[in-house]
Amino acid sequence: MRPDTEATVGERIAYYRKRQGMTQEVLCGLAGGRTTEWLRQIENGKREVDRLSTIVAVAEALRIPPSALLPGPFRATAKRKDSLGTAPNVVPEIEAAMLRYNGIASLIGAPDRMSVSPEHLRVRVGKAFAHSQTERWSAMAPLVPDMIADAWHLAHAAENEQQKREAASLQALVYRVTSGMLDRLGEPHLPWVAAERSMHAAEESGDPLLIAGGAWRLAVVLRHAGRLTESTDAPVVAADALRSRLGSPQSYSVYGSLMLKGAVGAATLGDHRAARDHLDEAARAAEKTGDRNDFWLAFGPTNIAIHRVWLALELGDPGAAIAAAENVPHDDLPGELSERRTSHLITVAWAHYLRRQDREALDALDLARTSAPEQLLFTGRVHSMLRGMLRRERRSVKGDLRRLADFVGVAA
Numbered sequence: 001m002r003p004d005t006e007a008t009v010g011e012r013i014a015y016y017r018k019r020q021g022m023t024q025e026v027l028c029g030l031a032g033g034r035t036t037e038w039l040r041q042i043e044n045g046k047r048e049v050d051r052l053s054t055i056v057a058v059a060e061a062l063r064i065p066p067s068a069l070l071p072g073p074f075r076a077t078a079k080r081k082d083s084l085g086t087a088p089n090v091v092p093e094i095e096a097a098m099l100r101y102n103g104i105a106s107l108i109g110a111p112d113r114m115s116v117s118p119e120h121l122r123v124r125v126g127k128a129f130a131h132s133q134t135e136r137w138s139a140m141a142p143l144v145p146d147m148i149a150d151a152w153h154l155a156h157a158a159e160n161e162q163q164k165r166e167a168a169s170l171q172a173l174v175y176r177v178t179s180g181m182l183d184r185l186g187e188p189h190l191p192w193v194a195a196e197r198s199m200h201a202a203e204e205s206g207d208p209l210l211i212a213g214g215a216w217r218l219a220v221v222l223r224h225a226g227r228l229t230e231s232t233d234a235p236v237v238a239a240d241a242l243r244s245r246l247g248s249p250q251s252y253s254v255y256g257s258l259m260l261k262g263a264v265g266a267a268t269l270g271d272h273r274a275a276r277d278h279l280d281e282a283a284r285a286a287e288k289t290g291d292r293n294d295f296w297l298a299f300g301p302t303n304i305a306i307h308r309v310w311l312a313l314e315l316g317d318p319g320a321a322i323a324a325a326e327n328v329p330h331d332d333l334p335g336e337l338s339e340r341r342t343s344h345l346i347t348v349a350w351a352h353y354l355r356r357q358d359r360e361a362l363d364a365l366d367l368a369r370t371s372a373p374e375q376l377l378f379t380g381r382v383h384s385m386l387r388g389m390l391r392r393e394r395r396s397v398k399g400d401l402r403r404l405a406d407f408v409g410v411a412a
Contacts, residue, residue: 008387009055012069014043016062030061045391048354048384051314053268056226066226067188070380083138085377085409088185090141094178095190097145101152102197115157116150118166124150125170128177129296134338135372137181144181147174155201168204175201176217177296183224184378195221208245212238212254213295219261223268232265236278253294256285260299260307267314275311279304298337302329306344309351318351325351342372346379353385358397361385365404376408386410 007015017027024043028034031054041047049055052066059066100111124147131140151174155167179194199214215238222231239258245251263278283304291300305328313321325348330341349364365385369376376382386405393401405411 009049010042031057087137087141097148125173135375168201172201235261249289250294252285252288253299256282257297257299267311318354321351338372342368342375
C-alpha cells in the first residue's frame with residue numbers, strides 16, 4: 001500500500017525499496033555503505049534519519065525525488081476547537097490566486113478590484129511578515145490571496161519607472177512571505193513557485209538587497225527540495241555580489257543572513273570546514289550590526305548563537321549542540337521574533353531526543369509551545385519526536401507526552 005501523509009521516513013524508504021525489488025544490502029551499498037542493521041532500524045522506526053543529506057542519498061539510490069521520502073503537506077486538524085492549525089484550509093485559495101495572477105491573466109483577464117495604494121499594501125505586507133515571524137500562520141493565510149491580487153494590479157497599473165520599481169519591490173515581498181508560509185505548511189511545489197516569483201520581482205525592482213533577500217528564500221526552498229549543492233551555492237554567490245555594497249547595517253544584515261544559509265547548506269553536505277568558514281563570516285557581519293530585523297531576517301549575534309547549536313547537531317554532535325545551547329540568550333529575544341526562539345527550542349529538543357533524554361526534550365517542546373504554538377503543529381521534526389517518544393513511552397513522561405501529542409495531533 002502506498003504510504004499516506006502520516007507515514008514515517010523509514011516506512012517510505014521500505015515502501016519504495018520493496019516496490020523496486022531492492023534488498024536492504026543493495027540499498028545500503030548504493031547509499032554510501034551503510035550497514036543493513038542501520039537500515040533495518042530506520043525502516044522499523046527504532047532509529048531516526050537525523051540528517052537531510054542522508055535522506056537525499058537514499059532517495060538518489062532509490063531513483064526518486066527526496067520529497068517522496070518526506071511527509072506530505074500538513075492538513076488542518078478537524079477536532080480542534082480553536083483556529084490554530086487552520087492555515088492549510090486556505091492553501092487552495094492561495095494556489096488559485098497564484099494561478100490567476102500570473103501569465104494566465106493576460107489570456108483570460110483578471111477580476112476587477114478596487115485599486116490600493118502602495119502604502120496600504122506595504123502595511124499589510126508588514127503585518128504578514130509579523131505573523132510569519134511569530135508563526136501565526138492561521139492568521140496570516142487569509143491575508144495572502146488578496147495581497148497577491150493587489151500586488152499584481154499595482155504592478156500593472158504603474159505608469160512610470162518609479163511606480164514600476166515600487167510595485168515590483170512589494171510584489172517581491174508578497175511572494176517571499178508567501179513562499180515561507182507555504183514551505184512551513186509542507187506544500188511540495190508552491191513554495192518554489194512563490195520563491196521564483198519573489199526573485200523575479202526583486203530583479204525588476206533593481207534593489208540589490210531585495211534581490212539578495214530573494215536568494216535567501218530560494219536557498220531555503222532549494223534545501224528542502226533536496227538540491228543541497230545549489231542551496232549552498234546560491235546564498236554564497238549572492239553574498240559575494242553584495243560585498244562591494246557593504247556599509248550600512250541593513251547591507252551587513254542581509255549579507256550575514258546569506259552567509260548563515262551558506263553555512264546551513266555546507267553542514268547539510270557534511271562540509272565541516274566550509275560550514276565553519278561561512279558561520280565565522282556571518283559572525284563578523286553580526287559584530288557590525290547587533291541584533292536587527294532588517295528585511296525580516298532577524299540577523300545578529302543571537303541568531304549566530306542559535307545557528308551554532310543547529311550546526312553542531314547537523315554535523316552529528318547532539319552533545320555539543322546541548323552544550324552550545326547554554327550560551328544562547330533566547331529568553332532575551334523580543335516576542336515579535338518568537339519563531340527564532342521556538343526554532344531554537346525545537347533544535348534543543350531534537351538533540352535531547354537523539355540522546356534518548358525524553359524528559360529534557362519534552363521540557364524544551366513545552367517551552368516552545370508557549371512561544372509559538374502553531375510552529376509545533378507545522379514542524380515535521382516535532383511530529384517525528386513525539387511519535388518516537390510514544391513508541392518508547394516511559395512512565396516518567398507519559399502524561400506530559402500524551403498531552404503534547406494530543407495538542408500537535410499525533411496519535412498516541
